[in-house]
Amino acid sequence: MTTFASPSRPGWLSLAPFLAAVAVVAVLGGLAASSSGETYRALDLPPFAPPSWVFGPVWTVLYVMIAISGWLAWRAGADRAALGAWVVQLLLNLAWTPLFFAADRYGWALVDILVLLVAVGATIGLFRRVSPVAAWLLVPYAAWVAFATALNLAIVVLN
Template sequence: MDFVLFFTFLAACGAAAATGALFSPGDWYRGLRKPVWTPPDWLFPVAWTTMYLCMSAAAARVAVLPDAGQALALWSVQIAFNALWTPVFFGLKRMGAGLVVVLCLWLAVALTMLALWQLDRIAGLLFAPYLTWVTVASALNATVWRMNPEARG
């Protein structure tokens, strides 16, 4: 694996992750009703660190391959939606708009995973935990939105 490419993709992930520091959940989110299956707070940084490492490794694996353009373009789309969700949901407190963003993210992640899989099966598999997590995040966003009609922005 080309480690310069890996760290380049990891920097993009770091930029997306920085939105979590800029727009933390705060009291607003803590005060919302949430389903019993909401992941515990400690799991989020562990999960995201793991996923960002896997996403970066997947992109670095395919970046050196011929015909990787579509997969890398999709990778760029998914990281853009990844970076957008936190400011929309936590910053603007717009749960409905956050749901639209996370569903776009889910589609982008699924398409990226398929494109990566076609080039390199390991790269595709490295995206599987991410797709799983975004599936849970989508369901959580939808459920929190439904459970808190008075807090919809």
């Protein structure tokens, strides 16, 4: 099992690039979602849709967990495939917000989020081999993306 401290691996400072990568995704997503509150309120939403204010706090926690997960897997010696999967899911995550909010392409956003869900699952599976903790840190993210997929699908159907 992976530990947080290892004399043969870089320390906490090496977490910075992982936090930076996730922060870039969060900031770019935020810029693409500048009118997200208005867009969200204007949509026909299913009964299980949360209020728009929920998304910010949830994503903040998830993004921190995604960064720590990638860092722990890297520290544990994850191979290119595992780290590549982490990057791919991050890029798919980044693509969803402009598709949904900036372009109003709810169907394409649904395709993106379905692929994202698969990519997160693959990343969990690959990370589990080297760091169970890194894999478990992505489970709430996978659950949230599954919920968001259902919400996206309902929005496609209702709108």
